[in-house]
Amino acid sequence: MNIQQMETFRTAVPLSKPFKTALRTVYVAEAVVVKITCDNGLIGWGEAPPTHVITGDSLDSVEYAIQQILKPNLINENLLNYEPLLQKLHKSLVRNSSAKAAVDMAIYDCLAQHSKLPLFQYLGGAKAELETDFTVSVNSPKEMGEDALHYLERGFRVLKVKVGKDDMASDIARIREIRSRVGDAVEIRLDANQGWTAKEAIRGIRKMEDLGLNIELVEQPVIAHDLDGLKQVTDSVETPIMADESVFTPEQALQVFQTRSADLINIKLMKSGGIFQAEKINSIAEAYGVECMVGSMIETRLGITAAAHFAASKSNITRFDFDAPLMLAADIITGGILYNGRKISFPNANGLGITDVDVKGGVNVE
Ligand code: MG
Numbered sequence: 001m002n003i004q005q006m007e008t009f010r011t012a013v014p015l016s017k018p019f020k021t022a023l024r025t026v027y028v029a030e031a032v033v034v035k036i037t038c039d040n041g042l043i044g045w046g047e048a049p050p051t052h053v054i055t056g057d058s059l060d061s062v063e064y065a066i067q068q069i070l071k072p073n074l075i076n077e078n079l080l081n082y083e084p085l086l087q088k089l090h091k092s093l094v095r096n097s098s099a100k101a102a103v104d105m106a107i108y109d110c111l112a113q114h115s116k117l118p119l120f121q122y123l124g125g126a127k128a129e130l131e132t133d134f135t136v137s138v139n140s141p142k143e144m145g146e147d148a149l150h151y152l153e154r155g156f157r158v159l160k161v162k163v164g165k166d167d168m169a170s171d172i173a174r175i176r177e178i179r180s181r182v183g184d185a186v187e188i189r190l191d192a193n194q195g196w197t198a199k200e201a202i203r204g205i206r207k208m209e210d211l212g213l214n215i216e217l218v219e220q221p222v223i224a225h226d227l228d229g230l231k232q233v234t235d236s237v238e239t240p241i242m243a244d245e246s247v248f249t250p251e252q253a254l255q256v257f258q259t260r261s262a263d264l265i266n267i268k269l270m271k272s273g274g275i276f277q278a279e280k281i282n283s284i285a286e287a288y289g290v291e292c293m294v295g296s297m298i299e300t301r302l303g304i305t306a307a308a309h310f311a312a313s314k315s316n317i318t319r320f321d322f323d324a325p326l327m328l329a330a331d332i333i334t335g336g337i338l339y340n341g342r343k344i345s346f347p348n349a350n351g352l353g354i355t356d357v358d359v360k361g362g363v364n365v366e
Helices: 059-074 082-091 097-114 141-153 168-182 198-210 227-236 250-258 275-287 301-313
Strands: 003-020 025-038 043-048 129-131 134-136 158-162 187-191 215-219 241-243 264-267 292-294 317-320 333-335 338-340 343-345 354-357
Touching: 003 059, 025 059, 025 097, 025 301, 043 097, 043 301, 059 082, 059 097, 082 097, 082 275, 097 275, 097 301, 129 301, 134 141, 141 158, 141 168, 158 168, 168 187, 168 198, 198 215, 198 227, 227 241, 227 250, 250 275, 264 275, 275 292, 275 301, 292 301, 301 317, 301 333, 301 354
Parallel strands: 134 158, 158 187, 187 215, 215 241, 241 264, 264 292, 292 317
Antiparallel strands: 003 025, 025 043, 129 343, 333 354, 338 343
16 A cells, blocks of 8 residues: 555634634634545545644645655555654654644554554544543633633533733633633633743642632643743642643653653644654653643644544543634534534544545635
8 A cells, every 4th residue: 555646735714713822823723734645545634734833833834844855755655564654754854743743644544444444443442432621712801701601501511721821810810710600510721831930830820729729730831841840830739730832752751751840741743743653652651650631733623533533542541622623613624523512423434534625615725
């Protein structure tokens, strides 16, 4: 089963409400879609959004990496020998994790189809259903309280609240407002997206603990490269701390676990460069007794279908942050994962189960 063709297309799908974090505001979900065609007729799909502030990738850089570097290296190669093939993919250029992820997921899509299994079963098949959280964008406390209540009414039981954009007093006011609106039955996790210093984080999280705000976990309190700061926060508070932007690679994960700099880890295919490396990060985490969440960038149901298949395949992955497609004003994917409120299930289909991508189905596509 050789790779015969590797095509790329640009898509752009508007969001129903802007997605706001400490790092950025997103109005349109842009992406490069990858289509791999094999000589036996199987087709695999992949997606890479340009998340400049996290991965450094742009639409142009993703397209260039795939068309000029990955494609010439992988074309006519046999997918069934996927170990050396994916080693080659990762060695052919450094970083560019989103471009690698898009090609990697298309390769796994073909492999699972060839094995006549849904991808989550091809990779391990730990679960057949997942529950996603829903993200509350960072805004005024009043607006966030209203949004939280709205998501609760839509059936979500875990809220991921974005903080870290301005000052800690405002963040605490936001969380108090949300907690007072949604009550105690809802799980609240925070994501500061690198927005605090270690000292701010320690003071603020301790205050939240004293106020009884019952925070499940805090994601990436400090800037990505500050592992000392991350460890300081983890050592100083009761609330579990999760590393996100600090960990792209298995080597970085190992460093975080060896130094006990975080209690939990958020794996994203767009950071790891796809499933091949994400599996390694999860295995290392499991060996250290660390549970993983799988999350995503602002991606369509294509990228999230791949992430959800991976997440469902492993027992050590216990938290799921797959709300991005629910934020989009249009769905350009045919097939793929199914949403029923907070529940995600998999169609009875091989591979990703995606049969078509309407790349011009969004807006602003050139
Ligand atoms: Mg995060």
